[in-house]
Amino acid sequence: MKHLFNLTFLLLSALVLLFIVIPLVGLFGGVGWSALFTAFRDSEIMGSVWLTMKVSFYGTCLILVTGLPLAYLIARHDFRGKSFVESLIDIPVMLPHTAAGIALLVAFNRGVMDDIFKSLGIRIVDTEAGIMIAMMFLSAPFLINGAKEGFKNVDPKLENVARTLGAGRFAVFFRVVLPNARREIVNGMLMMWSRGLGEFGAVVIIAYHPMVAPVLIYDRFNNYGLTYSAPVAAVMIAVSLSTFLLVRWVNNRKRV
Numbered sequence: 001m002k003h004l005f006n007l008t009f010l011l012l013s014a015l016v017l018l019f020i021v022i023p024l025v026g027l028f029g030g031v032g033w034s035a036l037f038t039a040f041r042d043s044e045i046m047g048s049v050w051l052t053m054k055v056s057f058y059g060t061c062l063i064l065v066t067g068l069p070l071a072y073l074i075a076r077h078d079f080r081g082k083s084f085v086e087s088l089i090d091i092p093v094m095l096p097h098t099a100a101g102i103a104l105l106v107a108f109n110r111g112v113m114d115d116i117f118k119s120l121g122i123r124i125v126d127t128e129a130g131i132m133i134a135m136m137f138l139s140a141p142f143l144i145n146g147a148k149e150g151f152k153n154v155d156p157k158l159e160n161v162a163r164t165l166g167a168g169r170f171a172v173f174f175r176v177v178l179p180n181a182r183r184e185i186v187n188g189m190l191m192m193w194s195r196g197l198g199e200f201g202a203v204v205i206i207a208y209h210p211m212v213a214p215v216l217i218y219d220r221f222n223n224y225g226l227t228y229s230a231p232v233a234a235v236m237i238a239v240s241l242s243t244f245l246l247v248r249w250v251n252n253r254k255r256v
Contacts, residue, residue: 024237031234039231045216049236052212053243055128056196059136060143060189067144068185072177075151089145092138097201100138105206108133130206135196142195146188150181186251190244197240 028036039045074086092100107113108124117124124130154177162172178185200214208215213236221229 027230027234027237031230035231036234036238039235042231045213045232045235048211048213048216048232049239051128051131051210052197052214052236053240055132055212056135056139056193056199059132059139059196060193062132063136063140063143063192064185064189067140068147071144071147072151072173075148076156089141093141095138097138097199098205101134101202101205104134104137104202124206126207126209128207128210131203131210131212134202134206135199138199138202139192139195142191143185143188146191147181147185150184150188151177153184154180183251186247190247190251194240194244197236 031039070089074082095103105124108117108130114124117129122129124133158176158180159172162176163169167175198214199212200218203212204215204218211219213232217229217232217236220232
């Protein structure tokens, strides 16, 4: 029975891995090395990929600063309405992305918020700021929830010991809690960053231009077909996957 159990699980695992790998192999095989190298030399493609990675990274950093305190409070304290707050955090994950784009457009391009942004010289429609807002809204739950789980895994006794030794709350947080939750926080950042890279539905409503990679892929596919859009997709996957694997490898290596 033990061998049957292991064999069954191995076969099912192999099936789901093949389901993930086959489209990627098919994409790179269908594009071919020549078209891939040409795409890497295309300034429009590389500019779009760089814009996507940069804006998603900026959004991740902003949520890191504002989201870690929220994640810590949820992980360490029980309070009335906690389940409601956690549900609010998860709402963007289940929203249709086009609906999220419409909601963001209405919220930040009209009324009080629009007046505030205009007074600061910030435009939302067809700007990098609008792209970042769309990415942040839909991918922030990955970072916040990852950090929350990391904080839960840190033994509160470590914080109490540090406090008895004279460390203040900020010192305990930055010197005890964050280092011990670092792995989960970095993984949450990676998940948020990578989710932002693939955002299309909300971004295309707020900012068709400047074109991030998903919008450029759609634009080329819609206007020129698969031959011109597939290399863009291959470049985007290659660059983001390489960065993702490198950061995760470094993060896991430091934990060992």
